[in-house]
Every structure is written in C-alpha cells, then in structure tokens.
Amino acid sequence: MTQIIYDGSxxxxxxxxxxxxxxxxxxxVFAKKENSNRLLFxxxxxxxxxxxxxxxxxxxxxQRLSKNGFSSIYLAFLSELDxxxxxxxxxxxxxxxxxxxxxxxxxxxxxLNVKKAAHLTGKESHRMKAFxxxxxxxxxxxxxxxxxxxxxxxxxxxxFKNRYADQRWLIYDSKRRYGIYYDxxxxxxxxxxxxxxxxxxxxxxxxxxxxxxxxxLWRNYFSSVNIESRKNTKLHIKHMPKRYWKNLTEKIPxxxxx
Amino acid sequence: MVQDxxxxxxAILADAAKYDVSCSSGQSTRKNKNKGLGDTGxxxxxxxxxxxxCVSLLKILLTNHCIFDCAYCVSRKSNDIxxxxxxxxxxxxxxxxxxxxxxxxxxxLSSGIFDNPDFxxxxxxxxxxxxxLEENFNGYIHLxxxxxxxxxxLREAGLYADRLSVNVEMPTEQSLKLLAPxxxxxxxxxxxxxxxxxxxxxxEEKKANYKTPLFAPAGQSxxxxxxxxxENDMEILGMANYFYEQMKMRRVYYSGxxxxxxxxxxxxxxxPVPMIRENRLYQADWLIRYYGFNVNEIVGFDQxxxxxxxxxxxxxxxxxxxxxPVDINTADLELIQRIPGIGFLSAKKIVAARNFKxxxxxxxxxxxxxxxxxxxxxxxxxxxxxxxxxxxxxxxSQILNMQNSKYKNDFSNQLSLF
Numbered sequence: 288m289t290q291i292i293y294d295g296s297x298x299x300x301x302x303x304x305x306x307x308x309x310x311x312x313x314x315x316v317f318a319k320k321e322n323s324n325r326l327l328f329x330x331x332x333x334x335x336x337x338x339x340x341x342x343x344x345x346x347x348x349x350q351r352l353s354k355n356g357f358s359s360i361y362l363a364f365l366s367e368l369d370x371x372x373x374x375x376x377x378x379x380x381x382x383x384x385x386x387x388x389x390x391x392x393x394x395x396x397x398x399l400n401v402k403k404a405a406h407l408t409g410k411e412s413h414r415m416k417a418f419x420x421x422x423x424x425x426x427x428x429x430x431x432x433x434x435x436x437x438x439x440x441x442x443x444x445x446x447f448k449n450r451y452a453d454q455r456w457l458i459y460d461s462k463r464r465y466g467i468y469y470d471x472x473x474x475x476x477x478x479x480x481x482x483x484x485x486x487x488x489x490x491x492x493x494x495x496x497x498x499x500x501x502x503x504l505w506r507n508y509f510s511s512v513n514i515e516s517r518k519n520t521k522l523h524i525k526h527m528p529k530r531y532w533k534n535l536t537e538k539i540p541x542x543x544x545x
Numbered sequence: 546m547v548q549d550x551x552x553x554x555x556a557i558l559a560d561a562a563k564y565d566v567s568c569s570s571g572q573s574t575r576k577n578k579n580k581g582l583g584d585t586g587x588x589x590x591x592x593x594x595x596x597x598x599c600v601s602l603l604k605i606l607l608t609n610h611c612i613f614d615c616a617y618c619v620s621r622k623s624n625d626i627x628x629x630x631x632x633x634x635x636x637x638x639x640x641x642x643x644x645x646x647x648x649x650x651x652x653x654l655s656s657g658i659f660d661n662p663d664f665x666x667x668x669x670x671x672x673x674x675x676x677x678l679e680e681n682f683n684g685y686i687h688l689x690x691x692x693x694x695x696x697x698x699l700r701e702a703g704l705y706a707d708r709l710s711v712n713v714e715m716p717t718e719q720s721l722k723l724l725a726p727x728x729x730x731x732x733x734x735x736x737x738x739x740x741x742x743x744x745x746x747x748x749e750e751k752k753a754n755y756k757t758p759l760f761a762p763a764g765q766s767x768x769x770x771x772x773x774x775x776e777n778d779m780e781i782l783g784m785a786n787y788f789y790e791q792m793k794m795r796r797v798y799y800s801g802x803x804x805x806x807x808x809x810x811x812x813x814x815x816x817p818v819p820m821i822r823e824n825r826l827y828q829a830d831w832l833i834r835y836y837g838f839n840v841n842e843i844v845g846f847d848q849x850x851x852x853x854x855x856x857x858x859x860x861x862x863x864x865x866x867x868x869x870p871v872d873i874n875t876a877d878l879e880l881i882q883r884i885p886g887i888g889f890l891s892a893k894k895i896v897a898a899r900n901f902k903x904x905x906x907x908x909x910x911x912x913x914x915x916x917x918x919x920x921x922x923x924x925x926x927x928x929x930x931x932x933x934x935x936x937x938x939x940x941x942s943q944i945l946n947m948q949n950s951k952y953k954n955d956f957s958n959q960l961s962l963f
Contacts (some may be wrong), residue, residue, distance in 0.1 A: 297847065375962055391897030394908040417589045421646040429645060452580040453681075454645060500548055501642050507552055508643075511559040512604065513594040517818055522597025526590070536648075537592055 301341035317372035356390035377389035581681030611657030649686030662693035870924035886918030
C-alpha cells in the first residue's frame with residue numbers, strides 16, 4: 288500500500304494521480320499534507336504540485352469524457368466527502384482503462400459514487416447562491432458569512448460577479464477560513480480571520496445605518512407570507528436544514544426588537 | 546416614523562399577496578448589462594416559509610384597496626381589513642434593498658384595483674420602468690396584468706417585465722360569475738390572447754433581428770383557485786390544457802382555497818385547505834407537460850377526479866395494466882418514463898446504464914429508483930424474479946401499505962364513510 292501525500296489542492300491531487308501512473312504505485316491512498324493521520328506500515332510518497340502533470344491528467348480525461356462528466360470530477364473533489372480522493376482515483380483509472388466513454392456505466396460504483404458526489408456539491412453550490420445574506424457596511428461593502436458542507440466558493444463566484452456587478456462584496460466561508468472578494472473589477476481569494484460572534488455594538492459600529500432596518504423588513508416579510516393553515520414544518524426543514532439557520536437573517540430572531 | 550409605516554405596509558401588502566402562488570423566476574433570459582444590478586435565469590429559491598413554500602420573489606400588492614368584491618379574495622371591497630398602499634418609490638427601494646442583500650430573485654407585483662384598471666396598471670408600469678431605466682435593475686420582474694387595462698399599457702408592461710400573468714381565478718365562467726360579479730370572463734381571456742400574440746410576435750422578430758427588445762421573455766402564466774367551487778379535476782385540467790395549448794402559457798398554477806370568508810357561497814372558515822388535491826393536480830400537470838401524457842389519459846368522463854390516495858401516474862398504470870410489464874433493458878425512454886416509481890432523471894440513468902450491461906433489480910435499487918413501487922410493472926428476462934399476475938386492486942393495496950403518507954389520516958377518514 289502506498290500513501291500519497293499532497294497539498295490538498297485539486298492540482299495537487301491531479302499531480303498525485305499522474306505520479307501514481309508514473310511510478311506505478313500500487314494500492315494508492317491519499318492524504319492531505321496538514322493531516323497527521325499518517326498510516327503506519329505503508330510506503331509514503333510525497334507529491335509536489337506540478338501544473339504540467341495536472342494538465343496532462345486533465346487533458347486525458349477531457350478526451351475520454353463528456354463536458355459534464357469532465358466537470359463532475361472537479362465537483363466531486365470539492366465535495367470533501369470521506370475517501371473522495373480514492374473514489375475519484377478509481378473512476379479515473381476506469382476512465383483511462385476503457386476504450387469508450389464510461390460515465391453512463393452507472394451500475395458500477397466507481398461511476399455512480401462520483402456522480403453522486405458531484406450532485407451533492409452541485410446542490411450545495413446552488414444552496415449557497417440562495418442562502419448568502421449580504422449585510423451592508425458603512426463603507427459600502429456587502430458581506431456575508433456562510434458555512435457550506437462542500438467547498439463551493441470557487442463554484443459560485445462567477446454567479447455573484449455577474450449578478451452584483453455594481454457593488455463590492457465579500458463572501459466568507461467560516462468553516463474553511465477563506466473568502467472571495469469582489470472589488471468591482473475582479474474576484475480574488477482572501478484569507479482572513481472573522482470574529483465568529485461579533486457583539487451587537489460592534490455590528491452597529493460597522494454596519495450601515497439602514498442595515499438593521501432592512502433585516503427587520505426581511506424578517507417581517509418572511510413571516511407575513513407564511514400561510515398558517517398550510518403549516519408544514521417537515522417540508523420547511525427539508526428545504527432549509529437547521530444547520531444553515533445561524534447565517535440566515537430570517538431564522539435569527541431579532542434580539543433588540545423595539 | 547416613516548420606517549414604522551413602511552414596516553406596517555409591508556406586513557399588510559405581503560400578507561394580501563401571498564395567496565397568489567406563482568413564484569418561479571428561472572425562465573427569463575435577461576442578462577446583466579452595462580455593469581448594472583442583477584440578472585435572471587437561475588431560478589433560485591432564497592428561503593422557504595414554515596408552510597414549506599419557496600420565497601423567490603418579493604411578492605407584494607401595490608395596494609389592497611379594491612373596487613371589486615370577489616368573494617374568494619381577502620382584499621374584496623366588503624371585507625373589513627386594514628388597507629394600505631405603497632408609493633412608487635417605496636416599492637423601488639424595497640426591491641433594490643432586498644435584491645442587493647441576496648434575499649430575492651426579483652419582484653412580483655400585483656395590485657388591488659383602485660379607481661379603474663388603467664389607473665392601476667399605469668402605476669404598476671411606472672414602477673417597473675423606474676427599476677429598469679433609473680436603477681439599471683436586470684433582476685426578475687413578474688407583473689400582474691390587470692384585467693380591463695388598455696393594450697398600450699400591457700405592451701409597455703411586456704417591454705419591461707419578464708413575466709406577465711392574468712389570473713383566470715375560477716376554472717369555469719359560471720363560477721367566476723357566481724363569486725366575482727364585477728369580473729367578466731372575456732376581460733380575462735382578452736388580455737391573455739393579446740399577450741400571447743405579442744410574445745410570439747416579438748420572438749419571431751427577435752429571430753430576424755437580434756436587436757429587437759425583449760418582450761416578457763419568461764412568457765405568461767395564470768392561476769386557478771381550487772376547491773372554492775364545485776368543478777371536478779377534468780374541468781380544471783381541461784382548462785389548464787387549453788391555456789397550455791391555445792395561450793402558450795408557461796405555467797398554470799393551482800391554488801388550494803384557503804377559507805377566508807363567512808360568505809355562504811364558499812367553504813366555511815375552518816374547512817381544511819385541499820392540499821392533497823392541489824398536489825395531485827400539480828402531478829397531473831407535470832405528466833402533461835414533461836412526460837408526454839395526454840390529459841385524456843389522466844382524467845375522463847369515467848374518471849372525472851384524480852385519485853387522492855395514489856398519484857396520477859400510478860393511477861394511469863393501474864387502469865392500463867395491459868401496457869405492462871415493460872422491459873427496461875429494451876423499451877424506449879418515453880415508455881420507461883411512464884413506469885410508476887421512475888421519473889425522467891431515473892429513466893435517463895437507466896437508458897445510459899443499460900448500454901454497459903443488462904440491468905437487474907439490484908442495479909435499479911443502486912441507481913436510486915423506487916423499486917418497491919416500480920417492480921409491479923417491470924419485466925426482467927432472467928428468471929429469478931417471477932412477476933405474479935396481480936390485479937390492479939392488489940397492486941394498489943400493496944403499494945399503499947408500504948408507503949407512509951403524511952396525508953394518511955385524511956384518506957382513512959374518507960374511506961370510512963363507505
């Protein structure tokens with residue numbers, strides 16, 4: 288068994304895939320650099336991320352898969368599911384070993400697992416397009432905090448860039464401790480620390496004077512459009528799972544209600 | 546204080562608008578231009594209320610003052626409720642403020658009819674124009690076309706809105722007469738027809754000249770109130786089919802009547818909202834639009850109402866057992882989609898996967914297909930699963946026994962009557 292250690296990036300993992308072929312490594316498992324769960328009794332192979340190697344793997348896959356199938360690999364990688372690297376590796380091996388496109392072969396778990404993982408990430412990225420709640424600061428920055436299940440910020444930046452072309456915005460992933468920031472020209476990735484439980488006086492200091500009013504309007508609207516006699520809590524929670532509530536304005540009771 | 550007043554108006558005018566169920570926002574093609582604000586095409590549901598319905602648009606009335614006295618409507622003239630009206634600027638500010646915070650996909654603006662239809666429509670159009678021209682807002686706008694408004698105003702509305710809708714409200718002319726004496730069926734059908742022709746005309750012109758402006762790119766829709774009057778499902782779906790075929794509607798919405806009045810022409814307050822029936826109608830609607838079913842296959846004179854205890858596709862299959870079993874390893878996609886328990890995504894997966902091997906029951910389970918429902922309708926070439934010759938009543942009771950419907954209590958009440 289060989290454990291390949293890579294830097295955690297997509298390009299890093301692709302480089303690892305390349306080297307597993309280059310060095311004919313057997314029974315490969317993957318580990319990210321920062322993790323300390325190194326396996327005992329196994330060979331360890333360190334990979335340095337190499338864009339040339341990554342691109343060669345990508346080119347090979349692009350030739351063997353449809354556009355959709357090709358992008359599902361990246362989506363599945365971002366799912367961060369347990370053992371997703373190994374699942375993807377088996378998919379890639381199958382794709383390279385077959386003379387025909389294999390992505391329709393859904394009764395094989397190599398293919399189905401990747402499709403499912405990609406679907407999960409796709410769903411989460413759609414959810415974040417919905418659940419981002421911007422707050423406006425005094426210096427005209429719209430900022431939002433999210434905690435998605437999958438690493439979806441790279442997937443949603445284009446959507447927000449197209450839509451909010453005329454406002455500066457920042458979306459911060461507090462689970463992965465990085466954000467994407469749009470400065471009216473480009474979107475850049477920023478690493479920063481965000482206070483997880485800011486005090487209300489601190490918020491009053493940084494937020495625009497109308498911010499709280501709009502949040503209250505939204506809460507008011509949200510409760511006004513509900514039809515009491517159709518109450519369906521199960522469906523409500525299915526669509527808006529509780530783990531997202533702490534970042535959803537309408538699900539946070541207004542503490543300093545007048 | 547101004548803020549308090551806006552807060553109160555929002556509560557009143559959102560509450561009054563919530564019985565209009567349309568919330569789709571995905572079918573437009575409007576893009577962000579000149580680095581302005583917003584775009585369309587994503588169809589995002591930003592929140593879900595406690596009744597489980599999605600919140601995609603800021604859905605409000607401009608005012609709930611109304612000169613009409615439609616019995617089924619909360620805003621009817623004779624109803625003793627708080628009245629309010631937004632100013633044009635207030636609607637613009639709310640829309641932009643909500644949109645910039647990513648609360649909504651856009652605006653759904655309707656209104657009670659004050660003074661006369663043209664006066665009301667002119668206000669609605671003024672708001673949309675202001676959003677588009679002054680705020681460079683490219684988000685989704687659904688505008689209600691007020692029955693009786695002039696064609697010039699409807700045309701202007703179409704040039705700035707993404708979708709227009711005229712609600713037919715009642716499935717038949719008689720019911721409309723009974724409950725909405727001020728409204729006239731022709732007043733509803735005429736603007737629909739006008740909009741249909743304009744939409745088609747602009748689409749044709751756009752093909753020839755790409756500079757042609759958009760005209761209601763998300764088309765038009767309508768809504769029928771269900772359960773307030775005694776129409777059966779055949780009449781309702783027949784009407785819907787007419788709208789899809791003759792009016793080229795993108796959507797027909799069915800709104801289960803929520804009792805809001807002591808009027809004895811209507812179900813009494815406290816009568817449950819016909820939610821299962823509404824759900825079955827939507828299922829039937831989907832079968833017609835996406836699964837290639839003809840409305841006559843779903844309801845007919847011998848079967849004027851949809852089954853409440855089973856979905857319409859299963860109902861159809863049980864009435865047509867002679868079309869089964871279907872061999873999923875060889876059948877056409879269209880036929881596979883008709884098998885209960887297999888939706889169109891599952892059907893696509895089956896057709897892709899069977900190129901690699903003959904699919905067996907285990908494979909179907911793996912693909913996430915509702916095998917326990919579909920197994921009664923499937924043929925497998927290998928002999929390990931022998932399909933017994935069950936009658937449709939036996940199949941129905943077996944399927945009902947294994948499903949755990951949240952509406953189960955409602956059925957048992959109905960069944961115990963017999």
